[in-house]
Amino acid sequence: MTSREAREILKTYRPGIDFHDPAFHEAVAQARRDPDLAAWVRNQDALYQGIRSQLKDVPVPEDLAAKILTSHRPRWSGREMLQLAAAVAILAAVAAFWLQERRHPATFADYRTSMAALVSKKYPMGLETPDLERARKFLANNQSPSDYVLPAALKSAPLLGCATLSWGANPVSLLCFRQKDGSGLWLFVTEHPSLRGLPASVEPEFSQTNGLITAGWRDGGKIYLMASLGGPDRLAPYLRE
Amino acid sequence: MSPSVDFECLVRSHYRDLYHFAFSLVRNPSEASDLVQETFHIWAKKGTQLREQRSAKSWLFTTLHRLFLQACRHQTRFPEIELTEAQGELPDASVDPAAKLDSEAVLKALEELDPGHRAPLALYYLEDYSYREIAGILEVPLGTVQSRISRGKARLLEKLTGSPGANVSEGGAK
Structure with missing residues (x-):
């Protein structure tokens, strides 16, 4: 191979990368024998390195990796989130009840306070649906009270969804409605005959709890607790039969 | 993991x-x-x-x-530009051409190549891939990659040095 032929071959040679490529072996050997060709190879390599470093010096957007990771971080599905949140809420309610039971027997006031506290913060919805029957089925499928009787006026309020809770060892169904002004309206249904201080009858008993107005009543073995922001006038329209 | x-x-x-x-x-x-x-x-x-x-x-x-x-x-803004088969010799850089390079000029010259030559040349410069690996990545035959890199590099250097077929000033191999 002549130096001229070697030079043609070495025009695309990258000393640090193509050294083991047999296509260049003979030409590289020729460059070792020809100092001028060797100098030319060095010059070509300097040019290669210059272009390489210019291309590699292009600044990379600082937030690119974060963007990629954020948009593709494995996420909980909406359903999984709801289930997890519901489980956490149930555990929290169980823990709260257990701690209270150790101190003194549970009362309806305790239950009311716990439930009011629950909806005063962000809470998980087990099923988001405007369909009362779907909600009832969901609650039944989750061993939560489902044979409740809603006040007739309440049925006209838009349903947002429902959740299954537990207070002590007792399941509690939560139905979430939206009032005309957009605020929430909650109805808890449970069966807890051993609670002390239960409402005496179907007549609602009002109480201010945790900034909410609540109305509690008993009907057919079920204990109902309705809650809303504001005063008793906020609940009254929904309590009519 | x-x-x-x-x-x-x-x-x-x-x-x-x-x-x-x-x-x-x-x-x-x-x-x-x-x-x-x-x-x-x-x-x-x-x-x-x-x-x-x-x-x-x-x-x-x-x-x-x-x-x-x-x-x-x-995108129609990437018209195919056929490089002539007769590229002649690769332009040779004169004294310390690397010192005269700037990123903008390199990228502009690269952009002026057609996409078929741009990609192999970008991998040729940016990565430590062998020709065979570049061919695998770009899903083209090895010979195609070799010729595209050779022609692409010729065109790139021509744009950067402005000297098609220029000779090496310090005495390249003859």
């Missing part, structure tokens, strides 16, 4: 190299970012079966290049 750790590790290991490759192809920061994000998006959807890091990197380059070609097909 969980898939999520794999993904984060993969992103952090390769996003810069992919961005440089993408930028050398499109010379536009937002388009380059989009190409990189879309590449990882495709990986997240179906690339997780590749566990070997080196294979993964090649896969990412191949995917990004496919996306680039797809984009080219949808």
Whole structure:
């Protein structure tokens, strides 16, 4: 191979990368024998390195990796989130009840306070649906009270969804409605005959709890607790039969 | 190792190299970012079966290049420019040509090449891939890659040095 032929071959040679490529072996050997060709190879390599470093010096957007990771971080599905949140809420309610039971027997006031506290913060919805029957089925499928009787006026309020809770060892169904002004309206249904201080009858008993107005009543073995922001006038329209 | 750790590790290991490759192809920061994000998006959807890091990197380059070609097909602003077969000799740089280079000039010269030559040349300069590996990534025969790099480099240097077929001033091999 002549130096001229070697030079043609070495025009695309990258000393640090193509050294083991047999296509260049003979030409590289020729460059070792020809100092001028060797100098030319060095010059070509300097040019290669210059272009390489210019291309590699292009600044990379600082937030690119974060963007990629954020948009593709494995996420909980909406359903999984709801289930997890519901489980956490149930555990929290169980823990709260257990701690209270150790101190003194549970009362309806305790239950009311716990439930009011629950909806005063962000809470998980087990099923988001405007369909009362779907909600009832969901609650039944989750061993939560489902044979409740809603006040007739309440049925006209838009349903947002429902959740299954537990207070002590007792399941509690939560139905979430939206009032005309957009605020929430909650109805808890449970069966807890051993609670002390239960409402005496179907007549609602009002109480201010945790900034909410609540109305509690008993009907057919079920204990109902309705809650809303504001005063008793906020609940009254929904309590009519 | 969980898939999520794999993904984060993969992103952090390769996003810069992919961005440089993408930028050398499109010379536009937002388009380059989009190409990189879309590449990882495709990986997240179906690339997780590749566990070997080196294979993964090649896969990412191949995917990004496919996306680039797809984009080219949808954009008329990338007309195919056939390089003449008779390129003659590669232009030789004169004294210390590297010192005269600037990033903008290199990228502009690269952009003026047609996409078929731009991609192999970008990999040739940016990565330590062999010719065979570049051929695998770009899904073209080895001979095609070799000729595209040779012609692409000739055209690039011609644009940078402005001297087609110039001789080496310090006495190149004759």
